[in-house]
Amino acid sequence: xxxQHLSLHQAPPIGVPLRFFLTAPPFxxxxxxxxxxxxxxxxxxxxxxxxxxxxxxxxLGFITMIMFGALMQLLPxxxxxxxxxxxxxxxxxxxxxxxxxxxxxxxxxxxxxVVLSAAFAVLLLVFSVFMLAAASSLxxxxxxxxxxxAIRLALMALLLAVSIGLLLAGGHAWDAITLDRRxxxxxxxxILVGWIGFSITGFAYHLVPMFQMTPDYPALMMRLxxxxxxxxxxxxxxxxxxxxxxxxxxxxxxxxxxxxxxxGLAFFAIMTLRLQAQRxxxxxxxxxxxxxxxxxSLLLCVLLWATGTLWPGEQPSFLDTLVVVLYLAGFVTSVxxxxxxxxxxxxxxxxxxxxxxxxxVSRGKIPGxxxxxxxxxxxxxxxxxxLALILILLAVIWPAGWTYAAAVALCASWLMLWxxxxxxxxxxxxxxxxxxxxxxxxxxxTTTPP
Amino acid sequence: MKSISNYLTDDHHHCDVLFSNAEEIVAKAxxxxxxxxxxxFRGALEHHFTMEENxxxxxxxxxxxxxxxxxQVMRExxxxxxxxxxDMAAALQSEDQEQYLDLSETLLIMMQQHNMxxxxxLYPMADQMLDNEALITRMNAMEKKETTASPxxxxxxx
Numbered sequence: 016x017x018x019q020h021l022s023l024h025q026a027p028p029i030g031v032p033l034r035f036f037l038t039a040p041p042f043x044x045x046x047x048x049x050x051x052x053x054x055x056x057x058x059x060x061x062x063x064x065x066x067x068x069x070x071x072x073x074x075l076g077f078i079t080m081i082m083f084g085a086l087m088q089l090l091p092x093x094x095x096x097x098x099x100x101x102x103x104x105x106x107x108x109x110x111x112x113x114x115x116x117x118x119x120x121x122x123x124x125x126x127x128x129v130v131l132s133a134a135f136a137v138l139l140l141v142f143s144v145f146m147l148a149a150a151s152s153l154x155x156x157x158x159x160x161x162x163x164x165a166i167r168l169a170l171m172a173l174l175l176a177v178s179i180g181l182l183l184a185g186g187h188a189w190d191a192i193t194l195d196r197r198x199x200x201x202x203x204x205x206i207l208v209g210w211i212g213f214s215i216t217g218f219a220y221h222l223v224p225m226f227q228m229t230p231d232y233p234a235l236m237m238r239l240x241x242x243x244x245x246x247x248x249x250x251x252x253x254x255x256x257x258x259x260x261x262x263x264x265x266x267x268x269x270x271x272x273x274x275x276x277x278x279g280l281a282f283f284a285i286m287t288l289r290l291q292a293q294r295x296x297x298x299x300x301x302x303x304x305x306x307x308x309x310x311x312s313l314l315l316c317v318l319l320w321a322t323g324t325l326w327p328g329e330q331p332s333f334l335d336t337l338v339v340v341l342y343l344a345g346f347v348t349s350v351x352x353x354x355x356x357x358x359x360x361x362x363x364x365x366x367x368x369x370x371x372x373x374x375x376v377s378r379g380k381i382p383g384x385x386x387x388x389x390x391x392x393x394x395x396x397x398x399x400x401x402l403a404l405i406l407i408l409l410a411v412i413w414p415a416g417w418t419y420a421a422a423v424a425l426c427a428s429w430l431m432l433w434x435x436x437x438x439x440x441x442x443x444x445x446x447x448x449x450x451x452x453x454x455x456x457x458x459x460x461t462t463t464p465p
Numbered sequence: 466m467k468s469i470s471n472y473l474t475d476d477h478h479h480c481d482v483l484f485s486n487a488e489e490i491v492a493k494a495x496x497x498x499x500x501x502x503x504x505x506f507r508g509a510l511e512h513h514f515t516m517e518e519n520x521x522x523x524x525x526x527x528x529x530x531x532x533x534x535x536x537q538v539m540r541e542x543x544x545x546x547x548x549x550x551x552d553m554a555a556a557l558q559s560e561d562q563e564q565y566l567d568l569s570e571t572l573l574i575m576m577q578q579h580n581m582x583x584x585x586x587l588y589p590m591a592d593q594m595l596d597n598e599a600l601i602t603r604m605n606a607m608e609k610k611e612t613t614a615s616p617x618x619x620x621x622x623x
Contacts, residue, residue: 092578093585158585225577228485295485296573298492298566361574368545383567384574 027087027101029366033440034109035084036355040433042076042116047426049120055414058336068124073343074206075116075138081351082214083108086149086166088358093221094156094163098148108148111141135181142177146170161237165217168245172209176202201252207342208276209248213241215350216283223287226357227303228295232286244279247272273324277317284313301393305353308401312345337411344407352400352432356393359436360384363443370447381446388439396435399428469521470588472601473513477580480509484576488569496560503557507550510576514543516604521591528594535587542579546572 049069050057057066087105091097098104115137122131153167179202224231231237251272258265288310291303316338323334367381403424410417467475483506490499522536549572556564591600 092582157589160585221581225574225581228481228573295482297485297489300570357574361571361578364571365545365575368548369541372541372544383564383571385567385570 027091027097027105029362029443031101031105032084032088032358032362034105035080035087036359037433037436037440038109038113039077039080039084040429040436042072042080043429044426044433046073046077047422047429051419051422051426055410055418058333058340058411058414058418061336064124064126068120068122071116071123072120075112075119078211078343078347078351080112080116081355082211083112083145085218085351085354085358086214088362089218089221090149090152090166093160093166094152094158096152096155098152104144104148108141108145111137111144115141135185138177139181142173146174160220161234161241162217162220164238165213165220165241168241169210169213169217172205172213172245172248176205176210179205197256201255203339204251205248207339208244208280211347212280213244215347216241218354219283219287219350222354222357223290223306227291229290229293232290236282236286240279240283244276247276247279251276270324274321277320281314281317284310284317301390301397302353302356304397305349305356308404309346309349309353312341312349312404316341316346331412333411337408340407340411344404348400349404355432355436356388357384359439360387363387363439367443367446382442387442388435392431392435392438396428396431399424399431403428467597467601468588469591469595469597469600470584472604473517473521473588474584476509476513476516477584480506480513480576483509484569484573488566491557491562491565491569494560494562496557499557503553507554510546510550512608514547516607518543519607520600520603524595524600525587525591535590539579539583539587542575546575546579549575 046069049065049072053065053069056063057069060066061070087098087101087108115134118130118134118137121127122134149166149170153163153170156163179198183198183202220232220237223229251269254265254269254272258269288307291307291310294303319334319341320338323330323338361384364381364384364387371381403421406417406421406424410421483502487499487502487506490502518540522540525536549568553565553568553572556562556568
């Protein structure tokens with residue numbers, strides 16, 4: 016095997032992941048403001064133009080933005096074959112995703128076909144660039160960790176979801192394409208369980224043992240879980256589309272595959288909680304708390320879904336929304352926020368340290384991770400986020416009474432998250448500037464003026 | 466017969482156990498015990514670095530033709546971890562629990578991402594291109610030759 020192209024460097028430069036991580040919270044704040052501005056209708060009617068617009072501010076602007084940053088950062092570490100030209104690619108991805116998300120939200124909200132078509136084009140471009148960049152890295156790697164398979168399948172899921180999403184966007188933009196609303200459910204499921212769920216599973220295989228010193232996930236699970244879930248999603252999608260045509264067998268198959276997918280998600284949550292209970296590192300930290308809330312939310316989400324599906328009859332109208340909100344605000348948001356609270360301080364520390372080594376500056380005091388983003392501030396944000404989570408769940412059940420309070424709490428929590436991350440980045444800036452000045456004064460590196 | 470991967474990955478896990486033991490004792494502010502646990506951990510990690518720097522990396526470099534590339538990056542990361550260990554020793558000396566835990570959090574992530582790259586990329590590469598048995602024998606012999614205190618320990622206590 017040829018190892019010449021392997022790089023074990025910490026590359027990419029710090030700006031590559033950070034631009035995504037720092038852009039994500041403002042999008043979440045925009046989402047919260049959209050909720051505040053539009054009120055209960057967002058939670059009552061998923062087809063309302065405002066609901067569609069705002070949802071994408073969150074799923075693309077916050078979740079996908081962070082996923083892009085995390086993948087650009089973790090791929091080199093995981094697979095040893097970095098994305099080529101990370102600086103330029105991430106600049107392009109970041110600008111395109113930011114503008115595409117804004118255009119899509121505006122287009123869906125206003126129903127303006129010109130804006131929607133522009134969103135359509137920009138998002139097609141951003142996902143193509145992302146897919147090509149990630150594929151070029153994933154295809155060359157000699158590493159065989161199951162995470163790599165999870166990420167490959169997450170990308171396949173994204174490809175499918177985006178293709179369907181573009182079709183749906185086409186349906187919005189041009190009357191010539193008939194809009195099939197069953198396709199929206201298929202799109203949504205591939206995004207939620209496929210792209211987001213598989214990526215998180217893949218990250219978890221690496222990050223859970225790494226952050227808390229837990230045992231590894233069982234080898235068999237790491238090999239089979241995501242591929243099995245992928246096959247089940249395929250089965251579910253096909254049977255969902257065919258069962259509507261009137262096939263009784265298809266709808267049985269659809270129920271079976273949906274139950275299996277839900278069981279698979281619950282299994283992942285239980286395994287993760289079990290491993291974390293066995294962690295060797297006993298000290299409490301904010302990241303761990305976030306992951307636990309995330310896994311408990313996922314379990315609750317599956318339980319609610321099962322209650323609604325397996326015991327048909329009179330169902331409360333909010334149940335579907337509650338399941339999705341619990342998945343996104345409870346599970347996904349918690350896990351990726353917990354991840355940010357480890358990754359950002361570490362990157363700040365690492366890059367400051369490397370900068371110092373490269374410049375040969377005498378060793379200054381680079382604070383450790385717990386001081387880069389002070390733990391008590393991360394903890395306060397965690398508490399605020401839990402309050403916001405409870406409020407948004409209440410708002411789904413009683414929109415009229417709770418939506419505004421939930422929107423305000425979410426807004427505050429995400430502003431605080433942003434503030435915490437910026438605090439961390441400021442340490443990097445302050446340190447590098449200080450070191451720069453020190454370096455200028457260093458007689459060995461500057462010539463003495465005559 | 467173990468592969469290089471197995472041998473060195475097991476050693477990573479051994480260091481992990483000692484790391485978390487030390488951290489737990491520091492969190493309890495038992496300073497006498499902390500010194501002992503930390504010295505054990507630091508010695509084990511230093512031994513691991515030395516095995517790699519003196520045996521594994523040169524052997525890989527001989528095959529790939531030079532100290533550039535992956536092994537160079539690994540050496541740089543060893544340096545960063547040694548600096549953290551030194552700061553942690555200083556924090557223990559001054560019984561500064563907050564400082565120690567701040568640094569140990571940083572060392573943990575540094576160590577884990579470093580190990581991950583070695584276990585995923587470098588060790589499998591070594592398994593394929595080196596004489597596993599000979600290298601492990603040499604690394605075993607190093608262990609026997611070493612005294613209880615590593616040079617870094619002596620430097621820190623000096």
